Amino acid sequence: MYIRKHSVNRPPTPDEDVTESPERDELTLGEIINIKLVESGEKENLMELVRDRLVESGWKDEMRIACREHVKKKGRKDVTVDELIRAITPKGRASVPDAVKEELLDRIQNFIRSAAI
Amino acid sequence: MSNAEDNKPSHDQLSSQVFLDLVDSVIADVASECHRVARLGLDRDLEVVEEELRLSVEARAKVADPSNNLETNTKYVVDIFGQSHPPVATEVFNCMNCGRQIVAGRFAPHLERCMGKGRKARAKATRSTTASQNRNSRRNTSDNNQLASGPPGFEENVRRA
Numbered sequence: 374m375y376i377r378k379h380s381v382n383r384p385p386t387p388d389e390d391v392t393e394s395p396e397r398d399e400l401t402l403g404e405i406i407n408i409k410l411v412e413s414g415e416k417e418n419l420m421e422l423v424r425d426r427l428v429e430s431g432w433k434d435e436m437r438i439a440c441r442e443h444v445k446k447k448g449r450k451d452v453t454v455d456e457l458i459r460a461i462t463p464k465g466r467a468s469v470p471d472a473v474k475e476e477l478l479d480r481i482q483n484f485i486r487s488a489a490i
Numbered sequence: 491m492s493n494a495e496d497n498k499p500s501h502d503q504l505s506s507q508v509f510l511d512l513v514d515s516v517i518a519d520v521a522s523e524c525h526r527v528a529r530l531g532l533d534r535d536l537e538v539v540e541e542e543l544r545l546s547v548e549a550r551a552k553v554a555d556p557s558n559n560l561e562t563n564t565k566y567v568v569d570i571f572g573q574s575h576p577p578v579a580t581e582v583f584n585c586m587n588c589g590r591q592i593v594a595g596r597f598a599p600h601l602e603r604c605m606g607k608g609r610k611a612r613a614k615a616t617r618s619t620t621a622s623q624n625r626n627s628r629r630n631t632s633d634n635n636q637l638a639s640g641p642p643g644f645e646e647n648v649r650r651a
Contacts (some may be wrong), residue, residue: 402499403507410508423512424519433520440524449528457521465517466510470569474509483504 391484419480426473435468436461545572 380487410416427433443460444452499507527533549572579594587604613636 381567382587403504406504406508407511417513419508420515424516427516431646433516436517437519437524440521440528444533445525445539449531449533452525452528454518454522454525457525458518461521462517465520466513469513477509477512478505481508485501485504 374477406485406488410484415484419477422480423473423477425468426476430470430473432465432468432470432473436465439464547570 407416410419438463440457443457447456516523552572581594582591583594584590585592585597585604587601590600592600
């Protein structure tokens, strides 16, 4: 006879065939890849790589200038983060240097292939 | 994220999606950083530009206004930035000697009294009580750092010379 601590309260383990499969079907391939990226630590490596490359190439500085322009227009007290993101995302996505994009896509594709999905 | 055409997105599409995801994260970082700088007013250049704009508008208005006596405004000189300098400096700060709050324009006379450097200002005080006190204390203690009353012996020597 033992006393079950309240902190150890947890819902009963779901049955294998009933709850497991529908959940798996709901996950898209993209989401699975993302999970695998995070779990393996590759996502973090990629993030660091992207950041470094974008800083080196001056992309980040260009983006900062674009932000300042926007802030000047809207006045620095009213501007919100969402607004800034919306303002610079199109330009940001478009102005990534090709070499950087290639390098990243290469690495990601290698990962996907090796993850054997 | 779901593709309308295929059930199985190609590797290219998948990797593109991952890539865009990464770029979006970096964009969000940059935006967040700039937002912080903007809201905290850390970007001095921005402020300077705003201030200059404001001042140039003001200056232009002043010039355009014919009722302004541009030449007879001799008491308060206006410089090119539109700042006026009152004849007596009005900034208040703390005297490093006594710690009191002093108006900048009155600082020199204050220092004379405060440090006892003026010839006439502290002459009487130093001669009578404090001088004898200091001479007594100097005999007792070797280390005499009495800034407040000044070195009376020195003053007397100076006057003699």
